[in-house]
Amino acid sequence: MKRNKKIARSDCPINFAQEIFGDKWSLLIIRDLLFKGKKYYSEFLNSDEKISTNILASRLGQLETDGLITKAIDSDNNAKKIYALSQKGIDLLPMLLEMIAWSAKYDDETGTPAEFIRQLEDDKESLIRDLIAAL
Amino acid sequence: MKRNKKIARSDCPINFAQEIFGDKWSLLIIRDLLFKGKKYYSEFLNSDEKISTNILASRLGQLETDGLITKAIDSDNNAKKIYALSQKGIDLLPMLLEMIAWSAKYDDETGTPAEFIRQLEDDKESLIRDLIAAL
């Protein structure tokens, strides 16, 4: 008998999303998985934003509990764990792309390549397909 | 001489967005402005999620500083302040709609009306136009 469900603050969909990834780090981990091809703990640890080890461990655990990512042992090396996105995690891609578009519009110093923004404006669907294919 | 800019953790667009609204409350305030027609402090205070007064005040202040909302005195009553979305705030709508679509897919008990989801899948652009027109 598992009792996993915390009581939600409301039945609002924005709130549902916020309760899952509405913290300072979760979406950056999802980003690393979706756009940067990262899969190992040490890779997430080396991201530009410098997450600390305890926070990374706790976020990875929560994301797994919430079903956004999976964790498996690397068959080449039993000491390594491989993290991957579930479908539920992959399905955050459209939202993240809108977030990127918004930031590109309002951040003068955005790191997003112009070519990426062009693709996003030009043919979002095929960009989504390409990114998913690359996973 | 104003020095407003905090140093960013990185130049990543996801991080840019997170540093602006990556907390537990900001997007719920934006939601109230975008979808629920709220404009007064007391209205935000009465949302289902029950934000506390000090957090609401500090979030409204930060959202104003970040240029997502504006604050004005109600011409009918000098004791009341009217909050409204700026263009920068309104431009979060597409992202929020993707968030709603994701939550509707994965939350069995989502509060989103089926008709809204249908419109979202069916003709996102006209839904966006309608919502903006209603502001």
Place this chain on the structure above:
DNA sequence: AAATCCACTTGCATAATGCAAGTGGATTTA
């Protein structure tokens, strides 16, 4: 003039995040 409304602020408790160091098992190196 007194009561009420409104948008907050203040003070204090709890929870989340941040930093540095440590742990233990698996793998690599000598």
Place this chain on the structure above:
DNA sequence: TAAATCCACTTGCATTATGCAAGTGGATTT
């Protein structure tokens, strides 16, 4: 095969963010 290193964490403690309850002061209503 013993020692060093790698890897994915955990632990302890400091700082910051959030949560709760009460209070404040100006504007409006009674």
